[in-house]
Amino acid sequence: MAFVHSLETEPGHDGFPFSIPAIRDLEDGLQLHSKVTYIVGENGTGKSTLLEGLADRWGFSHESGNRSKTYGSRDFDTELGRTLKLARTSARPKDGFFLRAESLFNFATRMDQLEKEPFCGSGYAMYGGKSLHKRSHGESFLTIFLERLKGNGFYIFDEPEAALSPTRQMAFLVRLHDLVKSGSQFVIATHSPIVLAYPDATIFELSESGIEEINYEKSQAYSVTRRFLGDPAGIVEKLLED
Numbered sequence: 453m454a455f456v457h458s459l460e461t462e463p464g465h466d467g468f469p470f471s472i473p474a475i476r477d478l479e480d481g482l483q484l485h486s487k488v489t490y491i492v493g494e495n496g497t498g499k500s501t502l503l504e505g506l507a508d509r510w511g512f513s514h515e516s517g518n519r520s521k522t523y524g525s526r527d528f529d530t531e532l533g534r535t536l537k538l539a540r541t542s543a544r545p546k547d548g549f550f551l552r553a554e555s556l557f558n559f560a561t562r563m564d565q566l567e568k569e570p571f572c573g574s575g576y577a578m579y580g581g582k583s584l585h586k587r588s589h590g591e592s593f594l595t596i597f598l599e600r601l602k603g604n605g606f607y608i609f610d611e612p613e614a615a616l617s618p619t620r621q622m623a624f625l626v627r628l629h630d631l632v633k634s635g636s637q638f639v640i641a642t643h644s645p646i647v648l649a650y651p652d653a654t655i656f657e658l659s660e661s662g663i664e665e666i667n668y669e670k671s672q673a674y675s676v677t678r679r680f681l682g683d684p685a686g687i688v689e690k691l692l693e694d
Contacts, residue, residue, distance in 0.1 A: 550608045648674065
């Protein structure tokens with residue numbers, strides 16, 4: 453079930469972030485997969501900018517979390533978010549979450565603060581019953597995936613693999629599949645060939661040339677990893693030679 457069919461910006465905007473080729477390409481629109489859309493590319497090509505703009509336009513908190521202002525200051529105001537148009541379906545999600553790897557610490561701190569406030573209920577109830585700060589970084593991520601996400605939701609993840617071991621990334625894929633079967637839609641930026649491997653998905657690569665739809669084997673995450681694992685000693689020797 454899709455909640456967002458596509459996104460686009462109006463032409464004619466100048467300066468950052470519209471100077472980024474991939475962001476400028478949004479003038480032509482970007483068709484999202486009804487289940488999973490991956491955003492890949494080198495650092496600096498606009499992946500996080502795109503996801504932040506989408507999350508802003510959807511109404512998520514900038515510190516990760518859902519659309520409720522209770523979970524963070526609603527001061528998310530991006531240039532892209534102000535100009536982005538979403539083609540939404542008539543269906544409305546019952547759940548949602550925006551995950552930014554770099555802001556999860558602030559999100560966990562906010563949850564601790566809410567736990568102490570009267571009339572807020574238990575902020576820990578949806579996170580396994582205890583503070584995310586009392587778990588390892590990887591356990592915190594996995595707790596969100598396993599406990600917080602309820603299905604029939606719209607989820608935006610920026611590098612969900614950041615704190616996950618390879619085996620935990622595979623566990624993430626299993627959970628992703630369960631949530632897709634329950635009617636969820638995902639937009640995910642990733643550098644991980646494991647996270648990227650979900651078969652029923654669209655992959656968009658962002659580059660200096662703009663946005664291009666690619667297949668899994670053409671992605672840098674897959675091709676570079678495969679090349680490295682085929683000859684790790686040889687590649688490292690070449691990288692480190694004087």
